[in-house]
Amino acid sequence: MKGLHGLIFAYDKYPALRELAEHRSPASVPFGGRYRIIDFMLSNLVNAGVFDVGVILHGNYQSLLDHLGSGKDWDLSRIHGGLRLLPPFGTVQHRDDSTFRGKMDALYGVRSYLENIRQDHVVMTDSDLIINIPLQQVYEAHMASGADITCVCTAAPGGAVEESTYFELDQDGWITDTIFGIRTPRQYRSLDIFILSKQLLLDVVEECGGHDHYSFRNAVLQNMAGQLKIRAYVWEGYSAQIRSLAEYYDRSMELLDPAIRRELFPKDRPIYTKELNVSSTYVDPDGGCTNSLVADGCTVEGTVENSILFRGVSVAKGAHVKDCILMQNASVGRESVLHHIIADKNVKVAERRTLIGHAKYPMAIAKNSEI
Amino acid sequence: MKKECIAMLLAGGQGSRLYVLTGNVAKPAVPFGGKYRIIDFPLSNCTNAGIDTVGVLTQYKPLELNSYIGSGQPWDLDRANGGVHILPPYMVEGDKGSWYKGTANAIYQNIGFVDMYDPEYVVILSGDHIYKMNYMKMVQSHKNAGAACTISVLEVPWDEASRFGIMNVDGEDNIVEFQEKPKQPKSNLASMGIYVFSWQKLRQYLIEDESDPNSSNDFGKNIIPKMLAAGEKMLAYRFEGYWKDVGTLESLWDANMDMLSRGELDLLESSWPIYSRIPSAPPAFMGKTAKVEHSVMTQGCDVSGSVFNSVLSDNVVVEEGADVQYSVLMPGVTVKRGAVVKYAILGENVQIGAGATVGGDPMDYDPNLWGISVVGPGGVIADGETVAPNTMLNRCHEEVHR
Numbered sequence: 001m002k003g004l005h006g007l008i009f010a011y012d013k014y015p016a017l018r019e020l021a022e023h024r025s026p027a028s029v030p031f032g033g034r035y036r037i038i039d040f041m042l043s044n045l046v047n048a049g050v051f052d053v054g055v056i057l058h059g060n061y062q063s064l065l066d067h068l069g070s071g072k073d074w075d076l077s078r079i080h081g082g083l084r085l086l087p088p089f090g091t092v093q094h095r096d097d098s099t100f101r102g103k104m105d106a107l108y109g110v111r112s113y114l115e116n117i118r119q120d121h122v123v124m125t126d127s128d129l130i131i132n133i134p135l136q137q138v139y140e141a142h143m144a145s146g147a148d149i150t151c152v153c154t155a156a157p158g159g160a161v162e163e164s165t166y167f168e169l170d171q172d173g174w175i176t177d178t179i180f181g182i183r184t185p186r187q188y189r190s191l192d193i194f195i196l197s198k199q200l201l202l203d204v205v206e207e208c209g210g211h212d213h214y215s216f217r218n219a220v221l222q223n224m225a226g227q228l229k230i231r232a233y234v235w236e237g238y239s240a241q242i243r244s245l246a247e248y249y250d251r252s253m254e255l256l257d258p259a260i261r262r263e264l265f266p267k268d269r270p271i272y273t274k275e276l277n278v279s280s281t282y283v284d285p286d287g288g289c290t291n292s293l294v295a296d297g298c299t300v301e302g303t304v305e306n307s308i309l310f311r312g313v314s315v316a317k318g319a320h321v322k323d324c325i326l327m328q329n330a331s332v333g334r335e336s337v338l339h340h341i342i343a344d345k346n347v348k349v350a351e352r353r354t355l356i357g358h359a360k361y362p363m364a365i366a367k368n369s370e371i
Numbered sequence: 372m373k374k375e376c377i378a379m380l381l382a383g384g385q386g387s388r389l390y391v392l393t394g395n396v397a398k399p400a401v402p403f404g405g406k407y408r409i410i411d412f413p414l415s416n417c418t419n420a421g422i423d424t425v426g427v428l429t430q431y432k433p434l435e436l437n438s439y440i441g442s443g444q445p446w447d448l449d450r451a452n453g454g455v456h457i458l459p460p461y462m463v464e465g466d467k468g469s470w471y472k473g474t475a476n477a478i479y480q481n482i483g484f485v486d487m488y489d490p491e492y493v494v495i496l497s498g499d500h501i502y503k504m505n506y507m508k509m510v511q512s513h514k515n516a517g518a519a520c521t522i523s524v525l526e527v528p529w530d531e532a533s534r535f536g537i538m539n540v541d542g543e544d545n546i547v548e549f550q551e552k553p554k555q556p557k558s559n560l561a562s563m564g565i566y567v568f569s570w571q572k573l574r575q576y577l578i579e580d581e582s583d584p585n586s587s588n589d590f591g592k593n594i595i596p597k598m599l600a601a602g603e604k605m606l607a608y609r610f611e612g613y614w615k616d617v618g619t620l621e622s623l624w625d626a627n628m629d630m631l632s633r634g635e636l637d638l639l640e641s642s643w644p645i646y647s648r649i650p651s652a653p654p655a656f657m658g659k660t661a662k663v664e665h666s667v668m669t670q671g672c673d674v675s676g677s678v679f680n681s682v683l684s685d686n687v688v689v690e691e692g693a694d695v696q697y698s699v700l701m702p703g704v705t706v707k708r709g710a711v712v713k714y715a716i717l718g719e720n721v722q723i724g725a726g727a728t729v730g731g732d733p734m735d736y737d738p739n740l741w742g743i744s745v746v747g748p749g750g751v752i753a754d755g756e757t758v759a760p761n762t763m764l765n766r767c768h769e770e771v772h773r
Contacts, residue, residue: 032653032654032656033653034653034654034670072444170404191766209759254655258656258673261656263654265652265653270651270652271651271653272651273651275445275649277644277645277646277647277649279404279405279406279444279638279639279645279667280404280405280406280667280668280669280682280683281640281655281667281668281669282631282639282651282666282667283632283663283665283667283668284664284665285664287664288662288663289475289656289657289661289663289665290657290659290660290661291657291658291659291661292656292657293653293654293655294654294655294656294657294668294672295654295670296653296654296655296669297407297639299639308654309654310654366614
């Protein structure tokens with residue numbers, strides 16, 4: 001049938017996320033006060049009418065499974081299709097390294113799933129991307145252009161240069177070269193969203209599997225550039241790829257900018273997440289809260305400035321929280337001072353503690369720590 | 372399939388004493404406490420108590436209520452066997468059928484629904500109370516006493532007792548007399564409008580009552596007195612804790628303020644959660660110029676002005692220089708730059724123009740003239756306009772008198 005099928009690669013590991021990805025895959029790292037990173041891409045798919053979505057997992061995915069559940073919070077718990085979680089199947093050959101070597105490896109591992117895709121086109125994305133993009137428009141552009149593969153990219157600066165993929169474009173928007181692992185950024189950075197037909201996907205999976213080629217970038221975008229028409233879709237809106245702690249901190253703090261929030265959270269394309277039943281947030285007469293994003297269920301009795309509080313955070317009287325990200329159910333004791341701290345879920349900071357990080361090197365405190 | 376106990380929730384009343392707030396919705400769908408609607412309280416109480424089958428009797432403007440309840444999933448009431456069911460009045464053979472004539476008639480018309488579950492006990496609930504209560508404890512007392520009917524009661528201050536339906540009880544809390552709003556109350560045990568009945572008993576009384584042409588088919592007026600007169604065992608169940616009937620504008624405002632003070636009605640307390648259907652919106656944002664004190668807010672809010680002692684529901688915007696005090700702002704309200712809102716209830720999506728003034732501080736007014744100001748859902752107050760205390764405007768900006 002006509003339409004798009006969603007595939008999200010949620011197996012990547014980014015050691016540079018340090019404590020944040022110690023107990024979870026980067027896809028399920030909390031972001032923006034009440035979301036996980038993968039919520040953005042799942043919501044983009046659902047908002048574009050894509051209700052068949054496969055999520056490819058590999059290792060450390062307990063937290064992601066907890067978060068996604070049946071998919072009902074994204075309206076993806078459906079009789080036909082809906083959310084399918086794809087841990088490695090038995091077909092992938094055993095190797096010592098702990099994850100897939102690349103997208104083609106991952107796709108080869110779920111080949112039987114791919115064969116049963118109902119739609120004639122597939123959109124493949126990573127799960128480290130913070131973006132609110134109307135994928136329907138990308139799909140329409142793909143269909144209108146006659147391209148074999150459409151790659152979404154941005155001209156905005158950002159991203160970790162050596163980890164990014166860059167494209168060279170001709171004047172008509174066709175990709176003439178794909179480059180990665182370089183030190184000087186090029187103009188168009190890949191956002192790693194690709195649209196191609198199901199048939200082409202099956203063909204390249206077969207071809208690459210047979211040759212033990214594991215990288216989509218290398219084996220398809222580079223090596224097949226001669227045979228395939230590969231087109232760029234230049235996204236002019238906001239995007240962020242979260243692959244390191246520093247990037248996590250900077251991109252989180254950007255959310256305090258109303259213009260960026262307007263781009264990420266337009267009313268007609270909401271970002272869905274797993275709902276928790278918590279009460280409203282309460283700000284005490286002794287508390288104060290400025291330039292901050294505060295999710296529900298928080299109790300603010302101290303002072304909070306330039307910070308992001310996730311659901312259920314408490315800041316006790318006399319405490320001062322500045323330039324911090326406090327995740328779900330973190331608590332800060334009386335008269336403690338926190339600057340430039342990323343406190344993971346359930347972190348308890350006792351009374352009269354002083355924890356100071358720096359904007360250039362925010363301090364992350366691992367989940368469940370007590371200080 | 373048989374259930375030991377099911378609940379029937381009376382949600383069909385117009386809620387006329389909420390005036391403009393219920394112009395387009397049934398009272399149980401009125402927003403409360405920033406994240407909730409009134410009906411979340413009885414529905415969550417059912418779920419927390421382990422009652423998984425709830426009939427919701429609707430009649431007046433049910434569309435918003437129906438879509439809010441949906442499949443019942445936010446309250447865990449989307450069940451394969453049981454769950455939440457919306458029960459509007461319906462036609463029967465021979466072009467019969469009628470609107471629900473009274474609370475008892477509403478249950479009478481749904482005897483077929485209750486019989487499908489063949490329950491031992493039926494809990495009758497109203498859709499206009501704010502409280503946390505374990506109904507199964509009440510059912511247990513009912514069982515232990517072998518009662519035909521158990522009515523939950525609350526000790527109210529003696530000087531307020533004449534506003535309530537009062538139960539006079541013997542030493543074992545058996546109800547011996549029921550007085551509706553007595554001038555000289557003999558007891559201060561007020562009915563909370565929550566009943567447990569042994570279903571077969573109730574079924575029989577409902578059928579008898581229906582054949583009585585002089586009956587107004589109401590639990591309080593007809594069924595309870597008839598059961599008492601017949602000598603049925605009627606038990607008073609003493610409830611302790613927060614309970615408020617939010618059927619009037621003042622009591623709705625009061626209950627919101629009670630929630631703020633986090634005394635008896637502590638919604639942050641997690642052992643008895645109140646569930647609600649949650650809209651998708653980013654976390655609340657408090658801007659650089661925001662001053663928020665002793666207030667609650669929820670997702671989608673964007674506050675740059677000052678908010679004092681107020682309840683902000685989802686997607687409320689308070690612009691820089693605006694001042695909101697002692698008010699309840701329902702979802703989607705915008706208070707523009709420099710506007711002042713004091714002691715007011717603003718319905719859903721109300722827009723308060725820049726520099727406008729709504730309501731006022733009781734200290735500044737003659738107590739006989741002062742009161743809560745109310746703007747009905749969708750109302751628009753122009754820039755610089757003044758809405759005096761004790762004034763109520765509907766969505767068309769017409770004044771409505773209480």
